[in-house]
Amino acid sequence: MPVEKMPQELTNPEIASLARTAKETADPVKGELVFRKSNLTCLTCHAIGGAGGRIGPDLSSLGTSSPAETIIRSILYPNASIKEGFELQRVAKKDGTELMGYLVSNGTSDIVLRDVAGQEVSIPKSQITIIEKVPGSLMPAGLTASLDKEEFINLVSFLSKLGESGKFRVPTARFVRRWNTVSASKELARKIGTDGPGYIVKENAKVLWQPAYSKVSGELPLDELPVIDANTGKRYSFARFDIEVVSKGNVNLEMNSTAGLNAWVGSKPLKLTDRGVVTDLPQGIHTITVAVDRSLHKDVPLSIQLLDAETAPAQTRLVIGR
CATH class of the missing domain: 1.10.760.10 (Cytochrome c-like domain)
Incomplete structure (x- = not known):
């Protein structure tokens, strides 16, 4: 049937x-x-x-x-029914251009609009001719x-x-939730086959990244990640995320399993233990890239938690959003 x-x-x-x-x-x-x-x-x-x-x-x-x-x-x-704060606004400017989005703030000299791509745009009020609500929702x-x-x-x-006690309440623990994964291509497979998985973090690497997100639990399912066949008997998936270090010090990344994993901060290799890695990082935003050898890391989702280091801990936060 x-x-x-x-x-x-x-x-x-x-x-x-x-x-x-x-x-x-x-x-x-x-x-x-x-x-x-x-x-x-x-x-x-x-x-x-x-x-x-x-x-x-x-x-x-x-x-x-x-x-x-x-x-x-x-x-x-x-x-x-439109949730409060998500009423669509149309802003017409004196130069003839228009923007659509949600009003984030309305200051004395400018407004901030979140556009349909999720970006916040500041617009001086002196440039605006019309602000008006548009009926309907962006959700079709x-x-x-x-x-x-x-x-x-x-x-x-x-x-x-979602939000109720149990497995569908977002944990208070700082799990990585916003990732980027690598789209598979023949050229990328050839490069990784020649240069190894570290090719992915080279400055001149031609890589197309796409967003991915953890489940409510904080786990990133491996079966949702593209697989790159390096033609050397190795098959890899890649994922990366960003950490903001507010004050320099040691950053502790705890992993549920490091079997078959290689990791880099920027282009610098990280030495993983069976529990993850502790590394000293300066102030700024740092990209952590993880290569997953699919023959060694099987049937276990990717889960990384940001913890406070025991000694000289850095003040950190995970970069989230789109």
Whole structure:
């Protein structure tokens, strides 16, 4: 029998029935996998734990403020209810250009607008001719039309549990959540086969990076990372993240497993122990790159936690966002 597709128009009793099913029998673990599907682009606009898009609201505590019925309506009819602070604004400037986005701040001499790419843009008021609200939401209707009914219900179950006690509350521990991964290509595979995985951190490396995000738990699933076949019997995946060192000192990165991993800060190799690495870093933003040998690092997600070093700890924070 063909799988039943999720209808995009529902009556109030149908919404109530779906909400009950989502609460009582659905699988939120499977729902998180649906949420992370690239074709839904949820993380392009929304963040969890600060990692993800900044166009829509952060969803970390959605389940504590919105019941399942409200979530269903928000998905199917995004224009019906706009969260406060996410009313779309149109700004027309004297030079004839226009910007669309959300108003972040309204100062005495300028405004700050978060545009549709999630970037904050400061605009002097002296350059503005019109600021007006635009009806509707940037979230289009029909995003879940490709899902079957079971996938949709599992998705709602996951969203309705975000922020509640248990496995769908973002941990207070400082797990890396915002990553970039390497897109596979024949040229990159050839270079890594010739130069080894360290090619990835060379200044002249031709590499296309794309965003990736950890699950609520802080784990980055390996099966979501592109695999590069180096034609030497080795298959690699790569991921990198940024740390801001506010005051210099030792930085402690604890890893759930270092089997098959190589790591660099900038282009400098890091010496990993079985627990991760402690390294002395100066003030500034530093990129940590990890190469995963897929033949040695199997069936274990990538999980890295930023801890305070025992001696001479640096003051640090993880760079999050899109």
